[in-house]
Amino acid sequence: MSIILFDNSQRKRLWPLTQTKAVAALRMGMLTMAERWEQLTGMQVFIHTEKYLQNLYGYAGADEHIWIDASVIPDKALVDLVQSLDKNDCWADEYGLIVGKTHLSFEDFDAAQSLQYFENIHDHAMVDRIQFPWDLIQWNDRILRFDFDVLTRGKTSAAISSTNRCIHAEHIFIESGAIVEHALLNASTGPIYIGKNAVVMEGSAIRGPFALGDHSVLKMNSRIYGATTLGPYCMGGGEIKNSIMMGYSNKAHDGYMGDAVIGEWCNWGAGTSNSNLKNTAGIVQVWSEAEKQYLPAGYKCGVIMGDYSRTAINSSINTGSVIGVSCNVFGEGLLPNIIPDFSWGCKGVKYKTDKALVDIDNWKKLKNQSLSEIEKQILITLSAK
Template sequence: MNYILFDGATRAQLLPFTYTRPVADIRFGILTMRERWEYLLGYTTSTITEDYLANKWPMVEMEENIMINAAYFPTEELLIQIQNLKKSEAIFDNDDIVAFFSEEDAEVNFEKYSQIEIKGEVIKLENSWDIFAKNDKAISCDFQLVTQDKESEPIPSSNYVKNAENIFIEEGASVENCSLNASNGPIYIGKNALVMEGSLLRGPIAIGEEAIIKMGAKIYGATTIGPGSRAGGEINNSVLFQNSNKGHEGYLGNSVLGEWCNIGADSNNSNLKNNYAEVKLWSYQSERFENTGLQFCGLLMGDHSKCGINTMFNTGTVVGVSCNIYGTGFPRNFIPSFSWGGSAGMKIYQTSKAFEVAELVLKRREEEFTEEDKEILTHVFEETSKFRRY
């Protein structure tokens, strides 16, 4: 069977992270949504996404296909339902399409489909803040998945350890003279990751392949440090996608950083309003600030964005793609993509300059900044121009 992951109706609510990737490639827990589905299905997947992303993530259609809404987490019950789908059948979550059987080039008319209600627990990425708010559940589920029938590398005796059976260390990882407390959730340390001495880890925590945790880091669950990322200082209930850096002292809490982000030394975000009120967050869908229902919500930062040393972010700040933030004081709670500056004022960060930086940043990790990447960022620059009123 050919499985295709589609973005679904929640894509706009997952911006700025879906400006530069399909919903399927959002990381939370240990894995991305795509990695999780492919792990369980035993097949590679392709994608239905926005046209400007399709060159990098093309759709591969065959004679018979199962289309899956990538915003849905693959629970055991949902997996069984999807694997048992037959022609002209679709799984619904109230009015939301979860999955359906499709034939090549055939017109899909759901009025003619047999509609099946989703079963069991429903875990879905509905809003950008769900990436950190639902990370506890995602880490626990992924930990069971990726460690099943596998044996952890021995935990070096130099570490202080609580609940060792809830700690898994992959081959090549280095963890010495650290505190590993898995009493409240699992700790997963990926292949060739380095956890430097003096680090304090309190699960649930996922540390990706070749990630580095700097000396004396204090990391609380539920936190994901993605593959190739760098983490230091104090981090709480946050998700760093692949190849992002928060490597110095300073606080990051209830936050999400996309790929290729960098947080300057001694930068901090607030995650709680002084009056303890519900946090409002910028919505790209309604183009205004909306209630989140959360009391704790920090910084949401899109791909390729960076901030200088001693930057301060207010509670519930949304930073778009490819921004450069610096200076004293608190910048605005919504910073449009391709912005340069801070509280003293902003100007447009031109794509030619942004591309120069991106090329250098990727080269340091021995990766190429491709023409596809340039085309995607150019589209994001044009699509977000309406938000830049300077």
């Protein structure tokens, strides 16, 4: 028996992040949704998503499995519920299925009709779900603290070098192989987690909560404010506040990134900055492709950037911007706040698919990887829309 995290029928609300990945692969706190459930339950986790994405994750065999809405944010009560489920029982709230156990063919599951597969449906109070991209940064503080406890419980941090200045060192955890020298680490505002083989260069100042993923780098004199997550193989620099970089992305130079969600394999050119607050101090409205309208995202929201997108040097990103998948972003003045998938610049020119694939592969080679055939087919599918 395994856990299967399924994308619910509203996954398109998380555009552009879920254009190229399942909801369960989104990173918030220190872990992806799938990694978090694995840590909490010790069970193998499979992912059920759109057909054009499914080959990224494989398939679960026919068996009795526990099906969980991938957008649900777990807590201890939900973990206890998962572990006490009876066969053919499920729990649902007003939004839909939360979790259920049944014997069902992986290929036959339909998220839009998910309750039909269970004999006994129990009512549950509303649970917290990630419904829109900006939810990730609005929940990141809470989840960073939660994940810190999960990942460090019963473990001992590597020694913190005496060259560092630490505040509340008991809330700082450094994994093996990490290098942190001549940095200011202030965990009085939240925990600080430095992943395996990560590097924090000299002069960096960090206020928690903060997570630096495995093999990631903070360049010299970086200024990091919580709640911020840099996933694995990222590079951070300049000023970053309350942002998430999913993984394999770079903001290596001066410039400001605030209240932003950045996908994988993205790059910010030197001097790129985003606004996260309107001059009127009003509610930021962000375009929802699923709803075909602007939606309120709170008083602070910078930019949501899809996978494989890049900005030119000194790009000025407007408040509440959405940048799609595989965009080469450049332009004078403040950039438009909606930049569609496969944009070349910001004036309606499409990034040619063949060139986009070559360029993405070039970027992946810089981190000793290459664009897989599965990824290519996903991008070709998106480009043809």
